[in-house]
Amino acid sequence: DIQLTQSPSSLSASVGDRVTITCRASQSISTYLHWYQQKPGKAPNLLIFAASRLQSGVPSRFSGSGSGTDFTLTITSLQPEDFATYYCQQSFSTLYSFGQGTNVEIK
């Protein structure tokens, strides 16, 4: 099975900060890597698919990069509504998996 490891597990940031979250796969997954945002009590929301493609309706301050085993989600100029938990997910294998999540908190 493919394991996804996110870092950091949590971070504190201020409005306007640039935030970077990484996701490392236990084996190469090409660009079959997606990012989701989840707010408390809500379902996850797709932000980035195929490593770097912005889902329709998602603000352009969100971006993704990477291929193979190392991926990054970047939020430029963090907004109040961006405080949430972020998950990566791989669909390279027939058995999908999620990272453990990164909680972005207000500093």
Place this chain on the structure above:
Amino acid sequence: QEQLVESGGGLVKPGGSLRLSCAASGFTLSNYYMGWIRQAPGKGLEWLSYISLSSSIIYYADSVKGRLTISRDNAENSLYLQMNSLRVEDTAVYYCARRWGSDDSFDLWGQGTMVTVSS
């Protein structure tokens, strides 16, 4: 608008069974692979299963294989998850989600239904 609505959650004793449903509206379910994902209280997301358009392709996470069965009724625009031999550790919010695109992300999620396994 496009929507998924789960139902069927509740309190069940260890060893018991439960059947979850996911009703799709605003789009044609038969055009999409569908999946189930769960989230234990205070924990992360765990992928459970997905099913192909005609139900010919089905995969399960190792943690639930043999106890959970995914199915669909395209005529009813509905997805199901039959859960047997439930354990305390199956306690979670269960989400259905639509698989989308050539890279197989989940672009549409339901609001979730809570399953509590407790004696």
